[in-house]
Amino acid sequence: MFTKSTALAAVALLCFFAACNQGGRHMSTDNVAIKDVTLTTTDTTMVAESNKLDEAKPELPINTEDYDNIIENRFLSPLKKPLSTFSIDVDEASYSNVRRYLQEGSLPPAGAVRIEEMINYFDYDYEAPKGNEPFSVFTEIASCPWNTKHQLVHIGLKGKEIPTDNLPASNFVFLIDVSGSMVEPNKLPLVQESLKMLVDQLREKDKVAIVVYASNSGLVLPSTNGSNKAKIKEAINNLQAGGSTAGEREFY
Incomplete structure (x- = not known):
């Protein structure tokens, strides 16, 4: 029996646009000076407002967990609804x-x-x-x-329980997120412990490969026989969290 164990980045873009209506083509020097003062005042106001917005903007937590709302089933009369269906998949x-x-x-x-x-x-x-x-x-x-x-x-x-000896050879390829958001104990470290538990159950004919992704992606373990458990666990232990998630872009 194999044991199974599953980052969100938010980017805010704040743009300020200033428009300045220009008068006729023939302007006096005084008018130009007045316009310069007006522009300077507007720039100062914009900077002040921008600073206020930056101070008021709440800091987003690094670890963000989202859960869907659960809608409970209403009671149905078995006289009108005698049949019930339910899923038999096992989640725990x-x-x-x-x-x-x-x-x-x-x-x-x-x-x-x-x-x-x-x-x-x-x-x-x-x-x-x-x-x-x-x-x-x-x-x-x-x-x-x-x-x-x-x-x-x-x-x-x-x-019905099927003996693992009768199962055909398995070829596992694990794609693991090792970005900075996975550094918490209940993320990458938990994945590592779970993978090592699986390794202990591998047979000689089974194979495992590990690919990781963060800022970049790469192969950290080529396809390896299940009998070489020490090599597989070494690759798992060497995984470290860092960098951003692949495909993520920041805008300023």
Whole structure:
């Protein structure tokens, strides 16, 4: 079983345009002097206003996390809607993410709390399917703790386990972001630890290659057999975060 573990740059452009209407072609010296004073005053005002805007402009955090809003399903009468559908993909990152927020002393954003991922985080020791069945189904029903008029249904699926020895050879190519925004412990260092866990499960016939990108991109590990775990881990340990994200441009 392989263990899986997934920068935003904001650029603000502020332009000032000054227009100055010019009078007739024949002007006196006094008029020219007055216009010069007016231009100088306007420039000074523009600089002052620009400084105020720069001071008022909030600093954007380096680490920006965005979460989609979660819209809860409304209750439907089974007499009118007897069928329900649900996804069987297994995601479990929300549990670790919520735990990180709590350990840092803050409440997680509502969009970061995904109940199905928190439930899937745990192992339930379901019995494997028998015969040619691709998966087995387990259900439980209980009263809802916060509303006794409702009931909760727990549905568990156990897929058929395929021995890894019977799997064909795998050829992995990892594209890793090593820009400066990945320096935090829960980013590139976490990716490195996860990759090393995967390396421990590689077979001799499996192969791994690593490509990185930041300000520039490049190959840090050519395709390497899974038996050469020391070489693969050395390449992983040598990854360092720095520079901007490839393709990013700044405007002034």
